[in-house]
Amino acid sequence: MHRKKTRPSELPAAESESESTEPVRLTQFSHGGGCGCKIAPGVLEQMLARTAPGLAPKQLLVGIETSDDAAVYQINSEQALVATTDFFMPIVDDPFDFGCIAATNALSDVYAMGGVPLLALAVVGMPVNKLPLQTIKRILEGGESICAKARIPIAGGHTIDSVEPIYGLVAIGLVHPDNVKRNAGARPGDKLILGKGLGVGFFSAALKKGILSAPCYTSMIASTTQLNTPGRALACLAGVHAMTDVTGFGLLGHLVEICKASRVSAEIDFAALPVLPNALDYAAKGCITGASERNWASYGEHVTLPKKQFGDLERALLTDPQTSGGLLVSCAPEVVTEVLAIFLQEGFDRAAVIGGISEGKPQVTVVKGKAE
Structure with missing residues (x-):
């Protein structure tokens, strides 16, 4: 059933919400927050391997074959449709911030394919008997604010009553068929560039423990609500051979996907990795998500991480x-x-060269101390 009752102004007011004086902690309702609640990559691979192959018309330029960020369907010689969906449970307690993060994350898949967002549909599941309706309104308002920044409408959506708060978007975009950027296509000799700092999972774990500082929270929100708009311009560069966004599987997981899809090997210079301020300090205090260990268990066999040089802390950052x-x-x-320069022009001042691509079996090797 398709419903268009997802705008905050269309939700009925709750009689009891003015009576509640206790602040609602959204994270208390979720067993895993943000992209940390994704199914582990190894489990997901097994699930998809057991499904029957579906219809694959020639117009379907990108499907599920390489676990890419979005599907791409060619409409004509000048246009292809980019379609994706992404939703999750709260990673923060502030409802507006949660809506902003979830919407930004969903639209990122369109940018990662080189596309420009066209419209969105809201995916909303809320425990309506446990959350004040004003809180739900603020979540939706956060999502709408990000879509406004992307200059697209939320044109509809679907709502359900669920045990845990869930919010996200179905995102639709457009891209020229010649400019589609996949996670396949990386070539030996390529350089690897990462656009944002790592450490969001550490911050979210610290927040759930109640020890995240205000400046670090601000840094976390700034990063997670920054739209990956450089993808639009990068799509027009012939020298850009592959692109993806780093989300729930961690840097290593998404790089392993590039290597598998492109049939290449990769090397990461650990010293060159951009990291959010103080993120490693929280990791050292034990603020590491369970998803990090699940990630490593899923793809660690494809990673060379010398134990003499790297410990649990470094591995946690990479996953x-x-x-x-x-x-x-x-x-x-x-x-x-x-x-x-494109990253910098659009406000991504942490973008950095973090490694390179070479010939060889799909494998990621991590080295230490080569950054200038």
């Missing part, structure tokens, strides 16, 4: 689930300066 994380770009060396 840390990133909610609304940065774009990961594989590009020719001659366009690195241009790619970094």
Whole structure:
């Protein structure tokens, strides 16, 4: 059933919400927050392997074959439709911030394919007997504010009464068929560029423990609500060979996907990784999500991480689930300066070259201390 009753102004007012004086902690309702509640990549791979192959018309340029960010369906010689959906449970307690993060994360998949968002549909599941309706309104308002920044409407959606709060979007975009950027296509000799700092999972774990500082919370919100708009311009560069966004599977997980899809090997320079301020300090205090360990169990066999150089803390950063994380770009060396300039022009001052691509079996090797 398709409903268009997702706008805050259309929700009925709750008689009891003015009577409640206790602030609602959204994270208390969720067993896993943000992209950390994604099904582990190894389990997901087994699930999809057991499904029967579906219809794959020639117009379907991108399907599920390489676990890419979105489906792409060619309409004509100039246009292809980008379609994706993403939703999750609260990663923060503030309802407006939660809505902003979830919407930003969903739209990121369109940008990661090189597309421009066209419209969105809201996916809303709420425990309506436990959450004040004003809180639900604020979640929806947060999502609408991000869509307004992306200059697209929320044109409808679907709502259900659920045990845990769930919010996200179905996002629809457009891209020129020649400019589609997949997680396949990385070439030996390419450089790897990451657009945002790592450590969102550490911050979310610290928030749930009640020890995240106000400045770090501000840093977390700034990162997770920054739309990955550089994807639009990067799509027009022939030297950009592959692109994805780093989310619930962590940096290693999404890079392993690139390597598998492109049939290449990759190397990461740990010293070059951009990290959100103080994120590693929280990790050292034990603020590490359970999703990090599940991620490693799923794809660790495809990673070379020397134990003499790296400990549990470093591994946790590499596998840390990133909610609304940065774009990961594989590009020719001659366009690195241009790619970094595009990131910088759009306000991504942490974008950095973090490694490179080489020939070999799908494997990621992590090295330490090569950054200048």
